[in-house]
Amino acid sequence: MRTLLIAALFAAAPALASEDIADQYPGSLLYSKPVEFIPGVWSAIGATAPPTYENAGHNNNLSFIVTGDGVVVINGGASYGLAEALHAEIKAITDQPVTHVFNENGQGHAMLGNSYWVAQGVPVIAHEDALHEIEQYGGTDLETARRITKERAEGTKVVPPTETFSDTYTLDMGDYRIEARYLGPAHSPGDIVIWLPGQSLVISGDMAFHERMLPIFPETITRDWLETWDAEFEALGATYVIPGHGHPTNMDQVRRYTKGYLEYLRARIGEHIDDGGDLADAYYVDQSPYRHLDTFEELATKNAGRVFEQMEWE
Numbered sequence: 001m002r003t004l005l006i007a008a009l010f011a012a013a014p015a016l017a018s019e020d021i022a023d024q025y026p027g028s029l030l031y032s033k034p035v036e037f038i039p040g041v042w043s044a045i046g047a048t049a050p051p052t053y054e055n056a057g058h059n060n061n062l063s064f065i066v067t068g069d070g071v072v073v074i075n076g077g078a079s080y081g082l083a084e085a086l087h088a089e090i091k092a093i094t095d096q097p098v099t100h101v102f103n104e105n106g107q108g109h110a111m112l113g114n115s116y117w118v119a120q121g122v123p124v125i126a127h128e129d130a131l132h133e134i135e136q137y138g139g140t141d142l143e144t145a146r147r148i149t150k151e152r153a154e155g156t157k158v159v160p161p162t163e164t165f166s167d168t169y170t171l172d173m174g175d176y177r178i179e180a181r182y183l184g185p186a187h188s189p190g191d192i193v194i195w196l197p198g199q200s201l202v203i204s205g206d207m208a209f210h211e212r213m214l215p216i217f218p219e220t221i222t223r224d225w226l227e228t229w230d231a232e233f234e235a236l237g238a239t240y241v242i243p244g245h246g247h248p249t250n251m252d253q254v255r256r257y258t259k260g261y262l263e264y265l266r267a268r269i270g271e272h273i274d275d276g277g278d279l280a281d282a283y284y285v286d287q288s289p290y291r292h293l294d295t296f297e298e299l300a301t302k303n304a305g306r307v308f309e310q311m312e313w314e
Contacts, residue, residue: 029058031046073100179195
């Protein structure tokens, strides 16, 4: 029965993502109520839109694993209030305490809620490169959150992780082996995945996208991301994927919209460069096969320009 439910969720995800809903869970700061996707693994799926006042900045996935020996949370959340709201949902599901929180990277929506979790005495763990990002850009992320979400960011401060690691951080709790892994350069510095080998499930963070267009930042080196994907991410052999944004899915979907998109865009930009094209025209290379993705209008031209700037010197 549960396998059929997961299959139905996979099939329904694109339609669900396309609905223009300001907030799916009005009784909470969370954009949506947490749902259990496989036994013990829950996620509150964020909006696939940019952060807004209406979604309270909850535009990424806040996941947690109820292990039997405690609860492990993946992503601190975009504010003190969002972390507190997620904790309230966890308390309604289980009496087990939250024992660990992982930041999937150093971006605001992954770490600004650390201010809540550390105040509860919960260890917060991140990759060492994510710590550097928080130290450098955390203040700017906080200012942006306050500007967009106003009073909904009340109580939020920049609080760094209490522990960092370089390669792998492993927990054996209850029936779960939980491996936080740094696979290599990807979307942003310090990106990690949470791999559950016993369940064949990866909480991929921003390694993998499918319902919304992935953003390419100035520090995103697309060639390195593709190398990490082929050498490390595919090697996991995951059956289930909870991405950083969007509904749980499978490897075929995230491969199509992450690796496939990066390869497609690099090919179009490569052709443009070979034809003597410049940056001004690179913004308008054809990306129509991906027009249906959320955030296409916000990101497509920026992505093209940044890939041109990289490939011009490769």
